[in-house]
Amino acid sequence: MTRELTQFTINGVTSGYWHVSFSNPPINLQDPDTILELQELVGMFETDDALRVVVLESADPSFFINHYDVSRAAETPVAPGPTGLPTFIDTTMRLATTSVVTIAKIRGRNRGGGSEAALAFDLRFASREKAVFGQPEVGAGMFPGGGALERLPLLVGRARALEIILGSDDFDADTAALYGWINRALPDDQLDDFVDTLARRIASFDKPALAEAKRLVNRRTLPQAEDLVETQDSFLDAFTWPTLQERGARLRARAAEVGPEFELQFGHYLVDLGDQ
Amino acid sequence: MTRELTQFTINGVTSGYWHVSFSNPPINLQDPDTILELQELVGMFETDDALRVVVLESADPSFFINHYDVSRAAETPVAPGPTGLPTFIDTTMRLATTSVVTIAKIRGRNRGGGSEAALAFDLRFASREKAVFGQPEVGAGMFPGGGALERLPLLVGRARALEIILGSDDFDADTAALYGWINRALPDDQLDDFVDTLARRIASFDKPALAEAKRLVNRRTLPQAEDLVETQDSFLDAFTWPTLQERGARLRARAAEVGPEFELQFGHYLVDLGDQ
Amino acid sequence: MTRELTQFTINGVTSGYWHVSFSNPPINLQDPDTILELQELVGMFETDDALRVVVLESADPSFFINHYDVSRAAETPVAPGPTGLPTFIDTTMRLATTSVVTIAKIRGRNRGGGSEAALAFDLRFASREKAVFGQPEVGAGMFPGGGALERLPLLVGRARALEIILGSDDFDADTAALYGWINRALPDDQLDDFVDTLARRIASFDKPALAEAKRLVNRRTLPQAEDLVETQDSFLDAFTWPTLQERGARLRARAAEVGPEFELQFGHYLVDLGDQ
Numbered sequence: 060m061t062r063e064l065t066q067f068t069i070n071g072v073t074s075g076y077w078h079v080s081f082s083n084p085p086i087n088l089q090d091p092d093t094i095l096e097l098q099e100l101v102g103m104f105e106t107d108d109a110l111r112v113v114v115l116e117s118a119d120p121s122f123f124i125n126h127y128d129v130s131r132a133a134e135t136p137v138a139p140g141p142t143g144l145p146t147f148i149d150t151t152m153r154l155a156t157t158s159v160v161t162i163a164k165i166r167g168r169n170r171g172g173g174s175e176a177a178l179a180f181d182l183r184f185a186s187r188e189k190a191v192f193g194q195p196e197v198g199a200g201m202f203p204g205g206g207a208l209e210r211l212p213l214l215v216g217r218a219r220a221l222e223i224i225l226g227s228d229d230f231d232a233d234t235a236a237l238y239g240w241i242n243r244a245l246p247d248d249q250l251d252d253f254v255d256t257l258a259r260r261i262a263s264f265d266k267p268a269l270a271e272a273k274r275l276v277n278r279r280t281l282p283q284a285e286d287l288v289e290t291q292d293s294f295l296d297a298f299t300w301p302t303l304q305e306r307g308a309r310l311r312a313r314a315a316e317v318g319p320e321f322e323l324q325f326g327h328y329l330v331d332l333g334d335q
Numbered sequence: 336m337t338r339e340l341t342q343f344t345i346n347g348v349t350s351g352y353w354h355v356s357f358s359n360p361p362i363n364l365q366d367p368d369t370i371l372e373l374q375e376l377v378g379m380f381e382t383d384d385a386l387r388v389v390v391l392e393s394a395d396p397s398f399f400i401n402h403y404d405v406s407r408a409a410e411t412p413v414a415p416g417p418t419g420l421p422t423f424i425d426t427t428m429r430l431a432t433t434s435v436v437t438i439a440k441i442r443g444r445n446r447g448g449g450s451e452a453a454l455a456f457d458l459r460f461a462s463r464e465k466a467v468f469g470q471p472e473v474g475a476g477m478f479p480g481g482g483a484l485e486r487l488p489l490l491v492g493r494a495r496a497l498e499i500i501l502g503s504d505d506f507d508a509d510t511a512a513l514y515g516w517i518n519r520a521l522p523d524d525q526l527d528d529f530v531d532t533l534a535r536r537i538a539s540f541d542k543p544a545l546a547e548a549k550r551l552v553n554r555r556t557l558p559q560a561e562d563l564v565e566t567q568d569s570f571l572d573a574f575t576w577p578t579l580q581e582r583g584a585r586l587r588a589r590a591a592e593v594g595p596e597f598e599l600q601f602g603h604y605l606v607d608l609g610d611q
Numbered sequence: 612m613t614r615e616l617t618q619f620t621i622n623g624v625t626s627g628y629w630h631v632s633f634s635n636p637p638i639n640l641q642d643p644d645t646i647l648e649l650q651e652l653v654g655m656f657e658t659d660d661a662l663r664v665v666v667l668e669s670a671d672p673s674f675f676i677n678h679y680d681v682s683r684a685a686e687t688p689v690a691p692g693p694t695g696l697p698t699f700i701d702t703t704m705r706l707a708t709t710s711v712v713t714i715a716k717i718r719g720r721n722r723g724g725g726s727e728a729a730l731a732f733d734l735r736f737a738s739r740e741k742a743v744f745g746q747p748e749v750g751a752g753m754f755p756g757g758g759a760l761e762r763l764p765l766l767v768g769r770a771r772a773l774e775i776i777l778g779s780d781d782f783d784a785d786t787a788a789l790y791g792w793i794n795r796a797l798p799d800d801q802l803d804d805f806v807d808t809l810a811r812r813i814a815s816f817d818k819p820a821l822a823e824a825k826r827l828v829n830r831r832t833l834p835q836a837e838d839l840v841e842t843q844d845s846f847l848d849a850f851t852w853p854t855l856q857e858r859g860a861r862l863r864a865r866a867a868e869v870g871p872e873f874e875l876q877f878g879h880y881l882v883d884l885g886d887q
Contacts, residue, residue: 202548217556272754280769478824493832
């Protein structure tokens with residue numbers, strides 16, 4: 060029943076500490092397969108009694124988990140998982156409730172659905188020089204469908220969540236840390252050591268202590284499942300909006316015109332796509 | 336039925352983007368008319384289909400919206416608005432729920448009820464050199480009556496909200512940004528460009544996307560209307576407190592003694608007004 | 612019925628402003644007596660009509676209130692207080708609801724149960740050079756039992772609360788201020804003046820204004836009593852865990868081996884205590 064993982068590679072540093080690397084060339088888009096594989100991964104976390112901590116990193120220095128591949132939106136998996144919730148919601152809620160501690164170590168662009176995946180991890184540490192964050196959905200004619208609308212306000216407050224979401228622009232790691240979007244921004248040459256030291260530390264602790272502490276924190280800090288479901292339903296419905304279809308066409312035209320630079324500066328190129 | 340606006344001037348930069356300037360000489364007090372005009376303004380935001388973003392600024396470099404004119408507290412409008420809530424609460428709740436994105440661009444003093452008006456806007460950007468924030472009500476013998484008790488803890492947490500409210504002192508923009516009271520403090524000579532760029536960006540986006548994103552964020556991030564009503568009732572009742580009447584007399588005597596400097600350094604002059 | 616205070620010394624600076632100094636040599640552990648005395652103190656705050664503000668400091672420059680003395684965990688007082696809640700929960704909830712404003716002025720280590728006591732104060736100001744914060748319980752095989760699991764997420768958000776609690780490491784005051792764990796970090800030579808000025812200011816304000824403002828802020832900002840009770844019950848039960856007993860033995864062996872430096876660098880010495 061388990062799915063072969065092709066986008067995620069697991070390197071068990073020790074039995075209690077896994078490194079997971081994400082790779083989906085050419086630009087590390089989050090696609091329907093990413094969601095299904097991430098769900099498989101969470102199942103592995105839940106059933107490995109020795110595992111205490113997982114660090115997720117990207118194989119591509121320019122992109123962490125990138126935004127959703129909207130060309131495949133129709134394939135978005137929605138089959139209920141073990142929680143009874145649709146696939147991606149099931150996955151992110153189980154990331155929160157597994158007793159394994161999950162850490163996203165972020166270099167490169169981390170936008171849209173990929174940012175929402177990172178938001179479902181317990182801790183986020185990012186490279187000051189190389190990480191870029193964004194929820195560009197509104198600028199692309201839709202809105203975040205996978206948890207940013209629920210998790211960002213809990214971390215950064217309403218005003219900054221609205222700035223991020225309604226402004227749809229790119230943010231550097233220092234601003235993300237000031238806002239609380241990530242735990243810390245670290246100089247790129249210190250990031251690996253910092254996260255590795257923290258992960259080894261946590262891996263040396265007792266599972267019952269980690270599990271009970273995380274369970275008790277979770278009582279009042281998680282988004283409501285019903286909100287996540289309402290948002291996803293509305294998000295999938297938005298693909299029928301005429302405004303989205305028109306803007307999407309203009310966005311694809313601009314992307315073709317600009318070339319690879321488009322994805323590197325996504326936030327920048329979203330402005331003034333309205334009818335001319 | 337619509338009220339002529341005398342304190343607010345609307346300059347439509349484009350059909351989707353309005354600049355609104357506030358002016359109520361000599362020191363930009365928030366008074367009963369300010370509340371009624373602000374309520375009118377919100378009605379205009381709600382009914383203009385082309386409008387996407389509004390930037391509020393002050394015509395007076397020394398004062399943004401200043402504190403409430405307590406000499407006119409008895410005139411405070413409380414007639415239920417379209418939401419069924421009293422005037423100012425109706426206004427601030429509708430600022431939150433309108434699909435138009437509202438931005439306060441703050442230079443000068445922004446205290447008391449004027450700070451509470453700014454807190455009802457979606458985003459707040461302020462001049463590092465020229466903005467001053469304060470909730471001086473407790474130092475003046477009463478307490479914030481128009482939303483600071485509800486909105487500040489959501490933005491800055493209980494401890495910093497209590498520091499701001501119980502300490503009743505002035506805060507500079509950098510501290511306000513560190514606390515999350517405002518989105519960002521910017522160098523004064525960059526503030527106009529930063530806010531204008533963000534507003535033009537948002538104005539270029541689709542209304543359905545902006546509206547649905549804001550609606551979904553609003554589900555769990557707004558204060559409870561019943562709390563705002565309880566606070567306003569208690570606030571209006573406080574004007575009968577003997578301690579407030581005594582302190583108010585001493586405050587007015589000190590203001591007369593100090594002159595115009597009093598309003599510039601309001602926080603500073605509140606201390607040691609107790610009976611000598 | 613009142614208990615003689617031996618660990619806390621009250622110096623009434625004025626009738627409205629008390630300085631309270633904590634001393635429990637040799638390393639200022641929080642022990643069962645500390646909890647009972649703190650409960651007595653809160654009762655004094657509640658019944659003194661003139662009192663407006665209390666500043667708590669430590670007599671020991673190296674330790675503020677230190678972690679709990681787990682060797683005396685079996686003696687932990689749990690008799691219901693006036694709120695009907697167990698002793699420490701009764702005490703911390705009454706610290707939040709008393710109309711007296713409580714300020715923790717922190718120098719030295721403030722970890723574990725002592726950090727949880729500080730978290731129950733209204734405001735926290737700390738020395739940039741001399742304060743150290745930690746919730747080291749998970750690293751010691753258990754988890755915070757006295758409020759950190761409930762109060763930290765409200766102040767710093769879920770991700771940073773999990774970093775603090777699951778990482779169990781020491782934090783400096785600047786990081787604590789960035790996260791919102793404390794109100795501000797101040798240079799050590801400015802801390803006393805800053806806190807004294809704020810306390811004298813608050814002491815000059817009217818009690819009805821302070822009390823009503825604090826009451827209204829408290830409506831939505833306090834942890835749930837039922838959560839605090841569930842956590843304490845689980846915490847006291849954890850002392851029967853075999854994993855805790857084994858790790859506790861290794862922790863005591865390492866402490867004996869390292870000597871006094873162990874308590875100064877508690878966070879550092881918790882790593883790699885697992886079975887070798």
